[in-house]
Amino acid sequence: MPDSVDLNGVKRLLQNGAQLVEVLPPAEFAEEHLPGAVNIPLKSLDVSSAAQLDRRRPVIVYCYDAL
Amino acid sequence: MADYVNGKTDWFAHGLPREGETENVAYAGELVDEHPPTCHLESSVAEVADLLEQSAYGYCLIVNQQRVVLGRLRRSVIAGADPTASVESAMESGPSTVRPNTPARELAERLRAQELRTAVVTTPGGRLIGVFWRERLEAPDDQAGSSS
Numbered sequence: 616m617p618d619s620v621d622l623n624g625v626k627r628l629l630q631n632g633a634q635l636v637e638v639l640p641p642a643e644f645a646e647e648h649l650p651g652a653v654n655i656p657l658k659s660l661d662v663s664s665a666a667q668l669d670r671r672r673p674v675i676v677y678c679y680d681a682l
Numbered sequence: 683m684a685d686y687v688n689g690k691t692d693w694f695a696h697g698l699p700r701e702g703e704t705e706n707v708a709y710a711g712e713l714v715d716e717h718p719p720t721c722h723l724e725s726s727v728a729e730v731a732d733l734l735e736q737s738a739y740g741y742c743l744i745v746n747q748q749r750v751v752l753g754r755l756r757r758s759v760i761a762g763a764d765p766t767a768s769v770e771s772a773m774e775s776g777p778s779t780v781r782p783n784t785p786a787r788e789l790a791e792r793l794r795a796q797e798l799r800t801a802v803v804t805t806p807g808g809r810l811i812g813v814f815w816r817e818r819l820e821a822p823d824d825q826a827g828s829s830s
Binding site for chain 2: 621
Protein backbone atom coordinates (compact mmCIF):
# COMPACT_ATOMS: atom_id res chain seq x y z
CA MET A 616 0.00 0.00 0.00
CA PRO A 617 1.64 3.31 -1.01
CA ASP A 618 2.00 6.16 1.47
CA SER A 619 -0.05 9.26 0.71
CA VAL A 620 2.02 12.39 0.25
CA ASP A 621 1.11 16.03 -0.17
CA LEU A 622 2.91 18.63 -2.24
CA ASN A 623 5.64 19.20 0.33
CA GLY A 624 6.17 15.46 0.56
CA VAL A 625 6.50 15.26 -3.20
CA LYS A 626 9.07 18.06 -3.21
CA ARG A 627 11.08 16.34 -0.48
CA LEU A 628 11.05 13.02 -2.30
CA LEU A 629 12.07 14.66 -5.57
CA GLN A 630 15.03 16.27 -3.82
CA ASN A 631 16.00 12.74 -2.82
CA GLY A 632 15.90 11.53 -6.40
CA ALA A 633 12.37 10.16 -6.59
CA GLN A 634 10.82 9.19 -9.92
CA LEU A 635 7.44 10.51 -10.97
CA VAL A 636 4.93 8.24 -12.65
CA GLU A 637 1.71 9.56 -14.15
CA VAL A 638 -0.88 6.79 -14.41
CA LEU A 639 -3.34 8.67 -16.64
CA PRO A 640 -3.92 7.72 -20.30
CA PRO A 641 -1.23 8.80 -22.81
CA ALA A 642 -3.30 11.66 -24.30
CA GLU A 643 -3.67 13.33 -20.91
CA PHE A 644 -0.02 12.81 -20.15
CA ALA A 645 0.96 14.33 -23.49
CA GLU A 646 -1.14 17.39 -22.82
CA GLU A 647 0.40 18.24 -19.47
CA HIS A 648 2.51 16.49 -16.86
CA LEU A 649 4.95 17.13 -14.07
CA PRO A 650 8.53 17.76 -15.22
CA GLY A 651 10.48 14.55 -15.67
CA ALA A 652 7.48 12.27 -15.18
CA VAL A 653 7.09 9.05 -17.12
CA ASN A 654 3.74 7.74 -18.25
CA ILE A 655 2.62 4.29 -17.23
CA PRO A 656 -1.17 4.24 -17.67
CA LEU A 657 -2.95 2.37 -14.92
CA LYS A 658 -4.37 -0.15 -17.39
CA SER A 659 -0.90 -1.11 -18.55
CA LEU A 660 0.79 -1.04 -15.16
CA ASP A 661 2.42 -4.41 -14.65
CA VAL A 662 5.83 -5.93 -13.97
CA SER A 663 6.91 -5.39 -17.54
CA SER A 664 5.90 -1.69 -17.80
CA ALA A 665 7.29 -0.97 -14.34
CA ALA A 666 10.64 -2.42 -15.35
CA GLN A 667 11.62 0.97 -16.79
CA LEU A 668 11.74 2.37 -13.24
CA ASP A 669 14.88 2.42 -11.15
CA ARG A 670 14.26 0.09 -8.19
CA ARG A 671 16.81 1.94 -6.08
CA ARG A 672 14.95 5.26 -6.18
CA PRO A 673 11.60 6.19 -4.57
CA VAL A 674 8.57 6.24 -6.86
CA ILE A 675 5.76 8.80 -6.71
CA VAL A 676 2.59 7.93 -8.58
CA TYR A 677 -0.07 10.50 -9.38
CA CYS A 678 -3.18 10.98 -11.47
CA TYR A 679 -5.38 14.02 -12.03
CA ASP A 680 -6.66 14.88 -8.57
CA ALA A 681 -7.94 13.35 -5.36
CA LEU A 682 -11.40 12.48 -6.74
CA MET B 683 6.07 3.96 -3.31
CA ALA B 684 4.24 7.20 -2.59
CA ASP B 685 0.85 8.32 -3.85
CA TYR B 686 0.58 12.04 -4.59
CA VAL B 687 -3.15 11.99 -3.84
CA ASN B 688 -3.96 15.50 -4.96
CA GLY B 689 -2.33 14.83 -8.32
CA LYS B 690 -1.25 17.12 -11.07
CA THR B 691 -4.15 19.50 -10.56
CA ASP B 692 -2.63 20.41 -7.19
CA TRP B 693 0.87 20.75 -8.64
CA PHE B 694 -0.22 23.12 -11.41
CA ALA B 695 -2.51 25.04 -9.07
CA HIS B 696 0.59 25.97 -7.11
CA GLY B 697 2.12 27.52 -10.22
CA LEU B 698 4.82 24.87 -10.49
CA PRO B 699 6.53 23.96 -13.76
CA ARG B 700 4.96 21.66 -16.32
CA GLU B 701 5.84 19.78 -19.48
CA GLY B 702 3.70 18.73 -22.41
CA GLU B 703 1.72 20.10 -25.33
CA THR B 704 0.25 22.96 -23.30
CA GLU B 705 3.67 24.08 -22.11
CA ASN B 706 3.48 27.12 -24.37
CA VAL B 707 -0.01 28.14 -23.29
CA ALA B 708 0.44 31.09 -20.94
CA TYR B 709 -1.03 30.60 -17.51
CA ALA B 710 -2.14 33.45 -15.28
CA GLY B 711 0.47 32.59 -12.68
CA GLU B 712 3.27 33.19 -15.16
CA LEU B 713 2.16 36.73 -15.94
CA VAL B 714 1.47 38.17 -12.52
CA ASP B 715 2.94 41.17 -10.80
CA GLU B 716 4.52 39.44 -7.82
CA HIS B 717 4.76 42.63 -5.79
CA PRO B 718 1.34 44.26 -5.52
CA PRO B 719 0.75 46.55 -2.52
CA THR B 720 0.28 44.46 0.61
CA CYS B 721 -0.09 45.17 4.30
CA HIS B 722 -0.98 43.35 7.50
CA LEU B 723 -4.12 43.39 9.61
CA GLU B 724 -2.45 45.68 12.15
CA SER B 725 -1.66 48.38 9.58
CA SER B 726 -3.65 51.58 9.71
CA VAL B 727 -5.84 52.96 6.96
CA ALA B 728 -3.48 55.95 6.73
CA GLU B 729 -0.52 53.63 6.07
CA VAL B 730 -2.38 51.99 3.23
CA ALA B 731 -3.34 55.39 1.82
CA ASP B 732 0.37 56.30 1.73
CA LEU B 733 1.19 52.98 0.13
CA LEU B 734 -1.35 53.50 -2.65
CA GLU B 735 -0.55 57.15 -3.28
CA GLN B 736 2.07 56.42 -5.93
CA SER B 737 0.67 53.03 -6.92
CA ALA B 738 -1.11 51.95 -10.09
CA TYR B 739 -3.28 49.76 -7.92
CA GLY B 740 -6.72 50.73 -6.73
CA TYR B 741 -6.43 48.45 -3.71
CA CYS B 742 -4.10 46.97 -1.16
CA LEU B 743 -4.13 43.28 -0.27
CA ILE B 744 -4.07 42.33 3.37
CA VAL B 745 -1.89 39.28 3.98
CA ASN B 746 -0.60 37.36 6.98
CA GLN B 747 3.01 36.37 7.68
CA GLN B 748 2.70 33.46 5.23
CA ARG B 749 1.35 35.82 2.55
CA VAL B 750 -2.09 34.22 2.73
CA VAL B 751 -4.62 36.75 1.45
CA LEU B 752 -7.04 37.78 4.19
CA GLY B 753 -8.74 40.76 2.61
CA ARG B 754 -8.60 43.77 0.35
CA LEU B 755 -8.88 47.47 1.03
CA ARG B 756 -9.99 49.57 -1.91
CA ARG B 757 -8.82 53.12 -2.53
CA SER B 758 -12.46 54.22 -2.73
CA VAL B 759 -13.13 52.92 0.80
CA ILE B 760 -10.03 54.60 2.21
CA ALA B 761 -11.35 58.02 1.22
CA GLY B 762 -14.30 57.70 3.60
CA ALA B 763 -12.59 55.77 6.39
CA ASP B 764 -11.02 56.92 9.64
CA PRO B 765 -7.28 57.14 8.87
CA THR B 766 -6.40 55.92 12.35
CA ALA B 767 -8.62 52.84 12.04
CA SER B 768 -7.04 49.45 11.54
CA VAL B 769 -7.09 47.88 8.12
CA GLU B 770 -8.97 44.95 9.63
CA SER B 771 -11.95 47.14 10.43
CA ALA B 772 -12.16 48.63 6.95
CA MET B 773 -11.21 45.79 4.63
CA GLU B 774 -13.45 43.43 2.70
CA SER B 775 -12.72 39.88 3.78
CA GLY B 776 -11.86 37.03 1.46
CA PRO B 777 -11.66 38.67 -1.97
CA SER B 778 -12.16 36.49 -5.04
CA THR B 779 -9.03 34.75 -6.20
CA VAL B 780 -8.01 32.52 -9.09
CA ARG B 781 -5.47 29.72 -9.37
CA PRO B 782 -2.21 30.25 -11.25
CA ASN B 783 -2.96 27.47 -13.74
CA THR B 784 -5.94 29.35 -15.18
CA PRO B 785 -5.14 29.97 -18.85
CA ALA B 786 -4.23 33.65 -19.14
CA ARG B 787 -6.32 34.31 -22.23
CA GLU B 788 -9.39 32.71 -20.66
CA LEU B 789 -8.92 34.78 -17.51
CA ALA B 790 -8.49 37.99 -19.49
CA GLU B 791 -11.75 37.31 -21.30
CA ARG B 792 -13.54 36.66 -18.03
CA LEU B 793 -12.21 39.90 -16.59
CA ARG B 794 -13.20 41.82 -19.70
CA ALA B 795 -16.75 40.42 -19.52
CA GLN B 796 -16.99 41.57 -15.90
CA GLU B 797 -15.34 44.92 -16.66
CA LEU B 798 -12.51 44.13 -14.27
CA ARG B 799 -8.84 44.75 -14.89
CA THR B 800 -7.09 42.59 -12.35
CA ALA B 801 -7.37 39.22 -10.66
CA VAL B 802 -5.67 38.12 -7.46
CA VAL B 803 -3.79 34.87 -8.04
CA THR B 804 -3.22 32.53 -5.10
CA THR B 805 -2.38 28.92 -4.39
CA PRO B 806 -5.28 26.66 -3.31
CA GLY B 807 -4.30 27.48 0.27
CA GLY B 808 -4.68 31.21 -0.38
CA ARG B 809 -1.00 32.19 -0.49
CA LEU B 810 -0.51 35.21 -2.71
CA ILE B 811 1.32 34.54 -5.96
CA GLY B 812 0.60 37.92 -7.50
CA VAL B 813 -1.90 40.03 -9.38
CA PHE B 814 -2.80 39.37 -12.99
CA TRP B 815 -3.45 42.46 -15.12
CA ARG B 816 -5.76 41.95 -18.07
CA GLU B 817 -3.87 44.51 -20.15
CA ARG B 818 -0.60 42.63 -19.83
CA LEU B 819 -1.83 39.97 -22.19
CA GLU B 820 -2.37 42.54 -24.89
CA ALA B 821 0.62 44.78 -24.15
CA PRO B 822 3.08 42.87 -21.96
CA ASP B 823 5.55 45.73 -21.66
CA ASP B 824 3.02 48.42 -20.84
CA GLN B 825 2.65 49.78 -17.36
CA ALA B 826 -0.89 49.27 -16.19
CA GLY B 827 -3.07 52.16 -15.16
CA SER B 828 -5.59 52.20 -12.35
CA SER B 829 -7.14 48.95 -11.26
CA SER B 830 -10.59 47.72 -10.46
